[in-house]
Amino acid sequence: MTRRLRIYGFFGSWILLALCGIVLNILNIDWAKTSTPRGIFIILVVGVLQGSVMEFPVMTLATLLLGGNRRENNCASADHLSLVLNYNLLAVSQDDIDECLQTMYSAYMGNLSENVCAVLVSATISEELKAYELEVRDNFRALVYSKLFWEGIKYASGNRDLIDSQRLQHIWSKYDDMDTGDFRRTYLEDICHHFAHNFMVIHRVTKVLKKCGQYQDLMLLSNGDTEAYTYTDPEYYGSCARPPREPLFHESEDTKNIYDRHFDYTFVLDSDTMIEPGFALKLLKIAAAHPERGIIQPAIKLHCTFTDTLFMSLEQTRQDIYEPMTNAVTDLLGQSSYFGKALIRNSVYIENVIGTRDNLIERVPVDVLSHDTFEAALLKPLYVGSVYLLEAPSYNYVAWNIRERRWNRGEVLLSMYFWKNAIGKPMRWIQRKLQGEKFNATKLRTESKLDFVTSYIAHSALRQMFMKPLLLAFIVIHYQTHLHYRYASIIIVMFLVLVFPKFATCTRENYKFVFLETVASILQFTPEAMVGCVRIVRAIQANITANVHWIPQRAVEEEFKSSNPFLSAWKHLWGYSLVSLILAGLVAVYFTDGMFMLFMLCSLFVLPFYTGVTCLTPNMTSTRRTIIAEDEESLIGTGKTPPANKDHVKPATKRKSIFRCFHMFGVCFFLDDQYYLNRV
Numbered sequence: 001m002t003r004r005l006r007i008y009g010f011f012g013s014w015i016l017l018a019l020c021g022i023v024l025n026i027l028n029i030d031w032a033k034t035s036t037p038r039g040i041f042i043i044l045v046v047g048v049l050q051g052s053v054m055e056f057p058v059m060t061l062a063t064l065l066l067g068g069n070r071r072e073n074n075c076a077s078a079d080h081l082s083l084v085l086n087y088n089l090l091a092v093s094q095d096d097i098d099e100c101l102q103t104m105y106s107a108y109m110g111n112l113s114e115n116v117c118a119v120l121v122s123a124t125i126s127e128e129l130k131a132y133e134l135e136v137r138d139n140f141r142a143l144v145y146s147k148l149f150w151e152g153i154k155y156a157s158g159n160r161d162l163i164d165s166q167r168l169q170h171i172w173s174k175y176d177d178m179d180t181g182d183f184r185r186t187y188l189e190d191i192c193h194h195f196a197h198n199f200m201v202i203h204r205v206t207k208v209l210k211k212c213g214q215y216q217d218l219m220l221l222s223n224g225d226t227e228a229y230t231y232t233d234p235e236y237y238g239s240c241a242r243p244p245r246e247p248l249f250h251e252s253e254d255t256k257n258i259y260d261r262h263f264d265y266t267f268v269l270d271s272d273t274m275i276e277p278g279f280a281l282k283l284l285k286i287a288a289a290h291p292e293r294g295i296i297q298p299a300i301k302l303h304c305t306f307t308d309t310l311f312m313s314l315e316q317t318r319q320d321i322y323e324p325m326t327n328a329v330t331d332l333l334g335q336s337s338y339f340g341k342a343l344i345r346n347s348v349y350i351e352n353v354i355g356t357r358d359n360l361i362e363r364v365p366v367d368v369l370s371h372d373t374f375e376a377a378l379l380k381p382l383y384v385g386s387v388y389l390l391e392a393p394s395y396n397y398v399a400w401n402i403r404e405r406r407w408n409r410g411e412v413l414l415s416m417y418f419w420k421n422a423i424g425k426p427m428r429w430i431q432r433k434l435q436g437e438k439f440n441a442t443k444l445r446t447e448s449k450l451d452f453v454t455s456y457i458a459h460s461a462l463r464q465m466f467m468k469p470l471l472l473a474f475i476v477i478h479y480q481t482h483l484h485y486r487y488a489s490i491i492i493v494m495f496l497v498l499v500f501p502k503f504a505t506c507t508r509e510n511y512k513f514v515f516l517e518t519v520a521s522i523l524q525f526t527p528e529a530m531v532g533c534v535r536i537v538r539a540i541q542a543n544i545t546a547n548v549h550w551i552p553q554r555a556v557e558e559e560f561k562s563s564n565p566f567l568s569a570w571k572h573l574w575g576y577s578l579v580s581l582i583l584a585g586l587v588a589v590y591f592t593d594g595m596f597m598l599f600m601l602c603s604l605f606v607l608p609f610y611t612g613v614t615c616l617t618p619n620m621t622s623t624r625r626t627i628i629a630e631d632e633e634s635l636i637g638t639g640k641t642p643p644a645n646k647d648h649v650k651p652a653t654k655r656k657s658i659f660r661c662f663h664m665f666g667v668c669f670f671l672d673d674q675y676y677l678n679r680v
Contacts, residue, residue: 006066006332007453014058018051025050025489033482042474042481046489049470052463053496059325062332063504068324070299070385071331075282076289081264082115083284083343084222088214089133089271090123092552097124097133100271101201105140107269108199109147110277113170117198119258121214123207130203137201145196152188156180166278171195200254206242211340212364212371215268216354217248219346224260229357237366238440266344273341274390283343283387294348294379297336299323299388308392311400311614314520315393317513321505327385328504333453336383337460338376352378355446362445365417369410370461377450377458395557396565397524397611398572401535402551408539411462416543417444418459430544438546468532475529475597487596498522520614527604531576565615566608573608580604 025046029039087104091097100120108118120137124130148171154162155172157180163172171191175183202221204214208231216230225248231237232244249255265287267280279298287296302319304312330336353375355361364374394400416424432439450458475490483489498521506514541547560568570577580601587597 003332003334010058010062010332011452011456013061014054017054017057018047021050021054021492022047028483028485028488030482030484038477038481042477045470045474045477049467049474050489050493052467052470053493055463056496056501059329060501060504063325063328066328066332068328068504070327072386073286073382073384074289075285078281078284078288079115081284081288082261083113083117083265083267083280084218084258084263085111085116085118085267085269085275085280086215086218087118087120087269087271087273088123088211089120090125091129091133093554094129094132095554096271097129097136101133101136101140103272103274104269105143105199107275107280109144109164110166110275111280112167112195113281114174116280118200119218119254120201121218122201122203123210123214124203133201133203137199141196141199144199145192148192148195149188152191153184156184156188164277166281170281197257200257202252202254202258203250205247205250208240208242209364209366209368209371212368212375215266215344216349218258219263219266219344219350220354221248221255221258222261222263223346223350224262226255226259230354230360230362231366233445236362236443236445238442240366240440240442263346266346266349267342268344269341269389270391272392276388276390279387279389280343283384286382286384286387287343287345290382291345292348293382294345294352295338295375295381296343296345297338297381297383298342299326299383299385300339300341301388301390302393303390304393307617309396309615309617311396311611312393314517314614315400317517318521319393321502321510321514321517323385324505325501326383330383330385333457335380335453335457336376337457338372338379338381340372341389342381344379348379349375360445363448365413365444366442367440368413368417370407370414373411373414373458373461374448377454378448380454394553396560396569396615397607398560398569399553399556401531402556403553405535405538407461408465408535409542411465412536412539412543415462427544431546434545465532465536468528469536472529472533475600479597490596494522494526498525523603523606523610526600527576527607529600530579530604531607560615566612569608569611569615573611576607577605 022043025043029042031039085104085107087100089096089100091100104118104120108116120133122130122133124133148167151163151167151172154160155168155175160168160172175187178187202218204217206213206228209216213231217228220230227245228242228248229244232241232246234241265284267275267283269275283296283298287293290296300319302312302316304316326336350356353361353363363378364371368374394403416427428441432441471493478486478489498518502514502518584598584601584605587601
């Protein structure tokens with residue numbers, strides 16, 4: 001079956017199931033007791049809701065038919081290609097810097113090659129923190145030099161079994177024909193010096209475009225530009241425009257080192273994104289076989305250990321369960337979303353997204369937050385499930401909720417550009433009224449035309465986001481409508497979202513995890529009808545008022561680690577419990593048959609308790625981990641290495657024994673211990 005027929009079958013099945021749902025909803029209404037306008041209204045609401053929900057069974061069927069295994073991609077020689085590992089950071093504390101540069105060091109050493117370098121593009125504001133970034137960079141440079149020097153000595157001595165296999169293949173083997181004495185005396189120090197100084201930190205001058213502006217300017221710098229020519233036109237960007245010919249980066253030796261090197265690919269990464277040894281080089285080989293692709297998107301694998309919270313384990317489990325569906329659907333469609341962390345071909349990106357001095361394009365809106373949606377729509381990423389990046393899940397529900405709110409705000413902003421007349425103009429009018437003189441009118445220089453499949457991928461987050469108010473609207477109005485089977489529609493929706501996809505992903509090895517994840521999802525996502533609506537309202541409010549208070553995720557995590565998680569959860573979520581109590585009283589008084597609404601309100605009421613329980617760890621402590629190579633531990637505290645140097649657990653106050661029993665029952669008794677240990 002050709003891909004075109006698969007796509008027609010995918011969307012045709014979706015439409016067919018949605019139409020069947022509408023017919024069943026019409027039959028379910030008691031038209032003798034329900035007025036025609038009310039009946040039509042509920043059919044429209046439920047039809048849109050169930051139409052969105054039908055995406056899940058269609059994806060499930062696609063996975064069952066096509067298989068959810070990871071696809072292997074074609075590879076080609078990449079010896080002629082150059083790569084920069086680009087980490088991006090806006091630090092608010094020294095811990096942010098330590099974590100980011102530690103992660104960059106691990107990725108760099110695990111993928112070291114003659115054509116690979118690592119660059120942290122910093123947008124940090126504090127001069128003190130900027131200086132600290134350079135200090136930590138120098139510490140890691142010393143570590144790179146020291147590690148390579150001793151490997152070089154071992155190589156020259158013939159002890160190749162003691163050398164990292166990746167570096168032996170990509171660095172030391174190039175000197176096999178050289179006399180070992182000449183190698184030590186003439187070349188070894190220069191080799192170590194070269195690789196140490198390819199571990200770099202540069203500071204960006206402007207904050208325009210935030211993260212995607214950081215790697216856009218890095219591409220331009222490596223392409224031979226030192227002064228800005230993008231996003232400088234006030235006619236389009238108002239006060240967001242940066243001055244023409246402004247330096248891209250503050251002058252430094254690292255800036256000069258990057259200038260005009262014409263990197264072929266930029267591997268865009270976040271401060272907490274880890275790369276397995278050799279994976280960046282493997283991804284580069286896949287990119288070499290697909291030079292027409294602007295973005296090569298690896299899988300994102302969440303990872304955690306027994307020192308992490310139960311919520312993190314649940315998030316990891318959830319991703320593992322749904323991975324087969326991602327593999328199948330991306331293979332069927334031939335493209336995927338861009339997750340903000342991927343391998344980007346510089347020439348294709350500049351040509352299609354930025355433009356040149358003589359032909360500006362600037363397709364990404366200057367005030368965009370979800371830049372990856374625009375870039376994916378333009379460059380149609382190739383999904384590579386066989387290569388993955390490692391990331392830690394959100395620490396707990398509160399951190400997850402804050403992240404979701406930030407993403408919702410980005411999606412609302414995107415909708416203003418995707419539907420500039422239906423949403424953009426009304427929102428701009430409201431912004432102008434509420435913001436007054438602070439309002440900054442911005443325009444998009446170059447609009448993009450999206451095909452059907454690309455639009456489907458680009459709007460996936462918006463569809464899931466607006467399912468929440470539709471679900472809440474249905475729950476409210478269906479009690480005023482006479483139905484033959486009152487709970488049939490909502491039970492079908494919950495079944496299709498939470499249960500049916502498991503038929504494509506449940507196996508003999510993971511069925512316990514599937515059951516546990518399903519129960520946890522009911523507790524976590526049943527309140528989403530209300531919590532999701534609050535999140536959307538706050539996202540819209542942030543966009544129209546420009547009154548945004550950004551809460552760093554690390555600050556939330558540290559708060560929970562330093563205090564009782566149940567009290568911290570109550571501090572952040574008490575309002576939902578209070579509202580659920582009030583609404584439960586109203587439901588009990590005014591609705592004689594409000595069972596499902598009461599169930600939803602009960603799950604909303606226990607949300608703080610659910611958050612507190614899932615903040616616990618198997619050893620019932622709050623922890624903080626920093627991962628680093630074990631053989632570097634001896635250098636801690638010498639002033640030549642960064643702080644925090646190996647798997648490190650800092651215990652906090654132990655919780656009450658009842659919670660220990662509850663937690664150990666849920667994780668160690670219910671699940672297969674050995675399987676769980678192997679998995680994490």
